[in-house]
Amino acid sequence: MNDHYDALETRQPVQREAELFSRLPDVLRKAMEAPAYAERLTGTDPASIASRAALARLPVLRKSELPALHKAVPPFGGFVPEPLGSFGRLFTSPGPIFEPEPAHADPWRGARALFAAGFRPGDVVLNTFSYHLTPGGFIFDASARALGCAVIPAGPGNTEAQFELIEAYRPVGYSGTPDFLKILLDAAASAGRDVSSIKRALVSGAAFPKSLQDEVRSRGIDAYQAFGTADLGMVAFETPAHDGMTVNEDLIVEIVKPGTGDPVAPGDVGEIVVTSLDPHHPWIRLALGDLTVALPGASPCGRTNMRIKGWMGRADQTTKVKGMFVRPEQIAEIGRRHPELGRLRLVVTREGETDIMTLKAECVLISSGLQDQVASSLRAVTKLGGLVKLVRPGSLQNDGKVIADERG
Known part of the structure; x- marks a missing residue:
């Protein structure tokens, strides 16, 4: 056979x-x-x-x-x-x-x-x-x-x-x-x-x-x-x-x-x-x-x-933050504006009655200046303010997630 x-x-x-x-x-x-x-x-x-x-x-x-x-x-x-x-x-x-x-x-x-x-x-x-x-x-x-x-x-x-x-x-x-x-x-x-x-x-x-x-x-x-x-x-x-x-x-x-x-x-x-x-x-x-x-x-x-590998989840991770939609395309645009960044992940949490966005970004050279620049891009692209956390390469999980909604 x-x-x-x-x-x-x-x-x-x-x-x-x-x-x-x-x-x-x-x-x-x-x-x-x-x-x-x-x-x-x-x-x-x-x-x-x-x-x-x-x-x-x-x-x-x-x-x-x-x-x-x-x-x-x-x-x-x-x-x-x-x-x-x-x-x-x-x-x-x-x-x-x-x-x-x-x-x-x-x-x-x-x-x-x-x-x-x-x-x-x-x-x-x-x-x-x-x-x-x-x-x-x-x-x-x-x-x-x-x-x-x-x-x-x-x-x-x-x-x-x-x-x-x-x-x-x-x-x-x-x-x-x-x-x-x-x-x-x-x-x-x-x-x-x-x-x-x-x-x-x-x-x-x-x-x-x-x-x-x-x-x-x-x-x-x-x-x-x-x-x-x-x-x-x-x-x-x-x-x-x-x-x-x-x-x-x-x-x-x-x-x-x-x-x-x-x-x-x-x-x-x-x-x-x-x-x-x-x-x-x-x-x-x-x-x-x-x-x-x-x-x-x-x-x-x-x-x-x-x-x-097979099916590993959905790529459309659009979520609503403070009444506005945030899309994977927007996170990708931030990456294009800052080519020195590697993998990106926007984490959405909630404190009290307020949505909190934190953009985690891998990069080799971490600096407060770059952090401020990325924060400005985050606001310009999403029209929302958020925190930026720069992390070492390999820190973020390789699972395809660019937006992680952790509000429960």
Whole structure:
């Protein structure tokens, strides 16, 4: 049995990088046929965007912006170059955000994630993600069928009916949230129903802590995690190494400083930004609002693509201080004004009935003059007064937080 979905997964990283960026200019040209991208990328020569450094100069599109953009120019905010009728299905997610499903095979790029989790052609898969309006159920359904699996479109809930399906069809695989997998297993044990055919699982959409991982494993199920979104499908997935998540092929993933489009230093936590190379529905630097960190080295499983630790929190740490919003973009602006500073963290506390802001900033040469200058920038940028505390490099935790609200 092959260990890898195809040869793309084990090619040399330099070969992958060259191939991705050789395709990117054509994808950019296609994206710029959509009016919103044409406006955002005005003056961009697609042929010149042939490296990560060049890509990093393009503006990010924040997922948090999409609901307003989609409302202003329905249904897709002017970011989709193809007509509605060219897509297979049309969905909505909370926001609302509207998502089209491309009509080609494996539109959500999920077959290789299922393969990495041990699913194989001919397997029967119980898919418990919702099939109603949102794309979750269809992401895993289309991915499993692209791999050559038969799918039971169960959706969530109604465990009694699911037991009947499981006992009749004997699915070997499960896809759904880890929470519902536990509900299903517990309910089956209580009711004396046989769900022992399920031997592997690909879970997503909720936290999968080690305690739950151990419990699922103790019940004879080998479970893997996937990180995906309704916009892009599968972004990254666990492999048999269980050592981080491998980024999917045909995607360019960057990790940037929250509130900016600037790549972080190697090993730093930052926000996930994705560029997809599907010309039918391209995404150019879509900032997902999720934090992660890139892991060094290649995966022990033999896959050579970039690996990320997985979901590590939200990048949008906007908070309200004294009635005014303070955003990560503003903290990033202070960093730009003072390049001698390293990592920054704005800590918000409360004394009595008063909000207190303290900007902690790493720097090599600590001085009262620099402290005063940074305090002036803090006031100018946020329109709020605050304290500044200069600290030695490495003092602040590498967790991607630039605003920490500690008011309880």
